[in-house]
Amino acid sequence: MLVVEDEARLAAALQRGLQAEGFAVDVAATGPAGLDAARHGGYDAMILDVMLPGLSGYELVRRLRAEQHWLPVLMLSAKDGEYDQADGLDCGADDYLTKPFSYVVLLARLRALLRRGAPERPTVLAVGDLRLDPARRRVTRADAEVTLTTREFALLDYLMRRPGQVISKIELLDHVWDASLDTAPNVVEVYVGYLRRKLGRDRLETVRGAGYRLAT
Amino acid sequence: MLVVEDEARLAAALQRGLQAEGFAVDVAATGPAGLDAARHGGYDAMILDVMLPGLSGYELVRRLRAEQHWLPVLMLSAKDGEYDQADGLDCGADDYLTKPFSYVVLLARLRALLRRGAPERPTVLAVGDLRLDPARRRVTRADAEVTLTTREFALLDYLMRRPGQVISKIELLDHVWDASLDTAPNVVEVYVGYLRRKLGRDRLETVRGAGYRLAT
DNA sequence: CTCGGTGCTGTGAACGTGCTGAGGACACCG
């Protein structure tokens, strides 16, 4: 367990408490030190303060995720504004607690995080030169913005979460459309057509009789 | 996305809001209905109220987890006591929000949950230099891609699951074709011919009077 | 060698699947 916190007393308290729970705990006091430790450490999870000297917690997570490190991150902050929280989560944190927090809750959330294991999905999905940011609701293709309607976006989102895999029209109907039995699978064909028109003909492969596949 | 909430107005508001985000949303109003839906639905995630008629949210998650269902659960509750929260998380929920909650935060937390999907299971069948990936619906022979039709793929799939064994035409008809009594065994011969043409003459051996065997 | 049975393959027809353009229903907005 890695604790990145510059306030010495809180850091020490956390360390003691977590050690009492049986965790092995390392502490880093600055942003850069925390990033370094997270990169090389092989920790199960990380508790991360937002206000840090040298590098903010937001930036730290963002870099970590950009480098394909997926260890669970629980973010701590004195800011309890709804947008602060949303920003932290959208940077790639997995949970967010505002100070002052209950120690009981911290532990429970940590357990929930560890149960889930390392996440596998970045905050921004990227396949080839396609980029999709669920939080900002934006899609770019080769750094050029592509405007999509809600449906188109939802469809692409679903496909980009499993690039290269064949996904059936039924599955798409179930997840992207409201699973009503009376909607014909043709809707999917129509929307795949729209996406192809906007993203390029060969991004979406048809696998006859099976479904569609996002070219990797 | 599954919303389990008995308060009709909140449920409707959630449904509308999430649909606007492009989610396909189902709503269940009671505990048992929610559990049922979660069991059968194939949802990406679930938003779950704690106070429910018939079955509490706690109990619902506990049962779901006991049955080896791992879909992400975001728990909603009016109780903000630290132990309520810890209990919810320890029952198996992945996140916990207290009412009233900010819609922005709900969305951000939902995204964080969805980011961590179920781990991928790389089931790739391999026999000799043949490789068949059911999820990607892809076949390669010595690292060169081979395109197969649905039938051809299904046939090869069946054969590759029992390499080296002799499999009769009748069995293939039963499993690869929908066991209709009036289809002649000749279809199998035809498709074995197709596969041989695409994969190489000697990959599929004929055992006269018995069936076919995939060379190992 | 001959012969019957078994398997192989080219041909072609029927069928299914997917793609597309046209257009209606609906909501939103000036």
Place this chain on the structure above:
DNA sequence: CGGTGTCCTCAGCACGTTCACAGCACCGAG
């Protein structure tokens, strides 16, 4: 109220796939 954008249905078309059929090749037994 008309204009605009989105969602979805529908029908026609194109083309790939599936399968039946028939003739031929091959194998093993007598």
